[in-house]
Amino acid sequence: MDKIWSQIYGYWCGIQHYRWYGILGAWVIAIVGWAYVIHMPNKYESTARVYVDTESLLRPLLSGLAVQPNVEQRLSIMTQTLLSQPNLDKVIQQTDMDLSIKTPKEKEILLKELKQAIKLQVSKDNLYQISYEASESQLARRVVQSILNIFVEKTLGSSQSDSTNARQFIEQQIKVYEELLNSSEKELMDFKREHVGLMPSEKGDYYQRLQGELEKLEDAHTKFNIAKSRREAIKRQLGGEAPVIGFGSSYEAGSIKDPIGSITGAGDMRIQLLQEQLNEALLKYTDKHPDVTALKETIAMLRRKKDESPSKNSANNKMNDASGGEAEKYQPEINLSPLAGNFYYQQMQVSLAEADAEIATQKARIDALDKSVSHLRELVDTIPKVEVELAVLTRDYGVYKKNYEQLLARRESAKIGGNVDESPENVKFRIVDPPTEPVIPSSPKRPLLITAVLFVAIGAGAAFAFLLSQLKLVFYTRENLEDTTGVPVLGIVSVAISGGDLRKKRADIIYFFSALGVLVAGYGLLIANYLFNIQLFSMVKKLVS
Incomplete structure (x- = not known):
């Protein structure tokens, strides 16, 4: 354990020996890093929150009477397809972002960036949050507003479209089965007319009658x-x-x-x-x-x-x-x-x-x-054949009639269900937080980045000083000297520092901590500028001008 502490003490002494190189490296890294953070482009995030109320009072009233729309499933599908390419194309057109597009490649890149930048979050209580970051605050608000409009319109429009398509399909099937039913009725009537006296009666089929x-x-x-x-x-x-x-x-x-x-x-x-x-x-x-x-x-x-x-x-x-x-x-x-x-x-x-x-x-x-x-x-050969043919015709007629009656009932249910879909009571959208035009940039997080640059600069300066101490080997402890040379050390002679050297050493320490303090003070000013919005750089520009 003493050996480990001795080694650590040696490393510390080496860093102290090259501390000015370390503080110089820290200054360089901090200035470069802070300059980069300061000049990073601002991004503004606009957010909107909307609550979707799917608990309509019409549901229990129309239970079993009309086709109930699955609003939750429709919302889930709409959420997954909200950022599809057709919807993003509408967003680009509505926000005039297409004016800067010159080639299809640029449009593809813009669509990809837009899809990655738009965020849609859904909570368990049907609270939807739409957010988007852009270099311009107005653009961010327009994009969020456009996404919100598409979300509402598509959800309501898809319901009406589904109801219309369902009713059209049912109408087509009703016409088909109506023709089949009429044809089957005519065929059954002609068959009975042609085989009068050979039809099975209430007494049963041929063998039962016999x-x-x-x-x-x-x-x-x-x-x-x-x-x-x-x-x-x-x-x-x-x-x-x-x-x-x-x-x-x-x-x-x-x-x-x-x-x-x-x-x-x-x-x-x-x-x-x-x-x-x-x-x-x-x-x-x-x-x-x-x-x-x-x-x-x-x-x-x-x-x-x-x-x-x-x-x-x-x-x-x-x-x-x-x-x-x-x-x-x-x-x-x-x-x-x-x-x-x-x-x-x-x-x-x-x-x-x-x-x-x-x-x-x-x-x-x-x-x-x-x-x-x-x-x-x-008629042992004739009547059974007639009975079989009659059973086939009757079975087909029964199937057509049953399906036709079911389709008629479904059509009425679909009509009522379509009216429910078009009703404003079916699903309600309540804008909790409308999209606004942000004033303060949402990113980059400059206070966090400036702090990270400070720690990185100090760490890099210390690492630079340690590297120099290892390149230019100096022995600060007896154990280090014995381990390196393999020769036993009989004793240590301490250096006697005179008054002038002591004053120089103290001044050197003061200058070092002063340089470090200035670095920390610069960090403090930058943090205050962004945390308290004191507009430091605007004041400097005014003073310079």
Whole structure:
């Protein structure tokens, strides 16, 4: 540790020995450096701050009703593209900077410098700061004002332009889909017209319809067999029943009722019942439905039977008229009552008529269903193809219709959204600090540079003195001498300074610190000139003039 301190002391002594060279070098460097700093061109910075209010009251009111513009994203994109070449070209034209441009190369250099000099800072609370430095204060203010105008106009203008482009695109798509929809409707209508009777109904596709007809046919066969069995059972019961003759007070000729009349009345009841069933079926099905066809054929058959029965009754009446005289001769002594039909016998006759009608109905239904099944089986290759083509046409029509309706809804939303974009309530720009024309230069930072020059000058002077001490080797300590020569030093003899030499040494020190003080005083004057704006150089110029 002592050796290190001894070495440092030796270096210090060497610098002290050449201190005048050091102070001279410091003076030269300080004067040159300060002169350079003083003559550096002034730059003036103009700054503007603007607050962008994107929290519009219209947003919650129009939520889900209109297309909401993404103002934050638009501002972000505008911030990134603000310093694009087209915008900078506008700035150059608006600030008359293009008047000094003579060649495309100069314009390219100016655009590059302008892009580097313009600064745009964005804070989290949507506060934008635009700043620019120029050699002229008026130019700096004009550039900032131009950038601010472009920022506001582009942000609002891009919104309106986007809305207009979106609406134009939607209108074009609506026309396209309207044509597609009309064409699809016409094609679907023509297809249905060409394939009448082959279209799938509410009952399903071809195979479902065929399966349904087969099930109906099986059901008709079952009911037909049941009706036949019922008729046979009724016939067997009728075989064991006979009309009953009762006794009364008088006898009236011709009062015996013919059971055929009872059957005819039952037929009328059956026709009326079937007619009601037909009316109900027509409310559900078409005229070509098998059930409707079967009911019609059954009613027609019963009516034919009804028309045939009067002719038989008239023949029987004629026979009775022919034998009427003889019948009067055989008036019995006993008062026989009229031959009244047994009520159970009549009911069985009605049931038999109903069973016959049911058999005829089911037979007609079976015939109609057989025709329907045969017809469907003949179309086994045609109907599925028609159904597939119809499904394709219907699917295309559904897609076109859905997209067309969505486009109509989007058009209305876009109209409302465009009105929102054009509304001043959508986004607001509030100028917090308008661009001003600066008076005090913003750069260079002369106080800082002058201070740096002072320290650099003092450091360079000390380094120069140290360099001289190393070039002209002088031993100031015993350890330094021993280390350099390698010879042991037995002792040190101090120099005896006389009074005159001591005074010279003291004067030399005073002069040295005076020179250093003048250097520091010059630094102080320069700092005061720029910090307190005392206009030192203007005063010197006036004194000189």
